[in-house]
């Protein structure tokens with residue numbers, strides 16, 4: 001008989017209510033066992049709705065509810081103490097991106113997970129969507145890539161709001177937050193760049209007090225002769241999401257849930273389309289994590305895979321602060 005793993009949800013804000021709690025309801029291998037948030041009102045509402053015990057104190061949850069794993073979806077600056085408490089209790093963690101807010105924190109957390117013998121999987125949902133790994137398999141068809149262009153934009157009416165508007169709390173702005181998905185694709189497909197030159201701005205809401213960039217433009221280059229840029233904005237619509245990689249035989253263009261191979265003139269040679277594009281990514285990720293815990297599937301998004309992401313971000317922010325190029329490898333702790 002298949003015994004479902006017991007999951008606790010920590011952080012009951014937007015991502016938990018829109019993705020993980022509905023996702024858990026669709027899972028085959030896990031079920032919700034407890035919830036936790038520092039906001040008692042949220043705890044009461046969600047615990048009542050799902051008929052599970054609710055906690056405002058994580059350590060109490062770990063002791064009393066004894067989950068098999070915890071799904072962590074909290075403001076970025078509180079990720080570290082929560083992962084540390086789980087590691088201390090020997091409880092596995094599915095962590096909403098980002099893995100960590102800087103390379104030092106990333107290295108510490110990776111070592112902690114290792115020492116505690118817990119699995120940690122970062123939820124970058126494109127890794128678990130069939131089109132994105134399939135697109136990677138098409139990359140050979142364009143020859144040696146020489147150009148990469150990434151763009152991820154949408155419009156938030158108030159990019160300055162809450163913890164996301166404060167660079168210290170969020171570990172950066174749009175680049176560290178939504179941009180993390182684009183950086184993940186870039187590193188997964190092409191590796192960590194050798195040089196980064198970044199510009200960031202907080203100019204979308206004149207007069208508003210915020211220091212976490214709403215827009216970032218990152219030029220990047222690889223010593224092997226590939227170069228390009230990533231543009232990320234949470235203030236400039238319309239919503240776009242695209243990574244295009246060009247080589248002598250054409251372009252691989254990956255958009256939200258689709259991949260197309262174009263000839264050098266821009267004509268579509270073939271395409272991959274999933275319909276619906278995103279049926280149930282949270283449930284897929286949670287079930288996959290259960291299989292990682294059972295030892296029946298590898299973890300494609302563990303701590304080691306995410307050390308380059310924090311190095312990329314640290315290099316981009318260092319470059320933006322100094323107006324000089326930075327080498328992300330120097331930020332690998």
Ligand SMILES: NC(=O)c1ccc[n+]([C@@H]2O[C@H](COP(=O)([O-])OP(=O)(O)OC[C@H]3O[C@@H](n4cnc5c(N)ncnc54)[C@H](O)[C@@H]3O)[C@@H](O)[C@H]2O)c1
Pocket residue numbers: 010011012013014015016036037038039042072073074075076078096097098123124125177
């Ligand atoms: N994968 C994606 O596409 C995606 C999309 C949105 C958000 N996220 C990620 O999800 C996480 C949460 O984002 P969000 O939009 O839900 O934020 P949010 O502000 O809506 O919710 C955060 C919740 O965490 C709670 N919280 C704060 N400190 C806590 C603590 N110490 N212990 C327990 N709970 C605490 C807050 O009270 C709040 O309810 C972030 O890491 C974010 O990057 C991922």
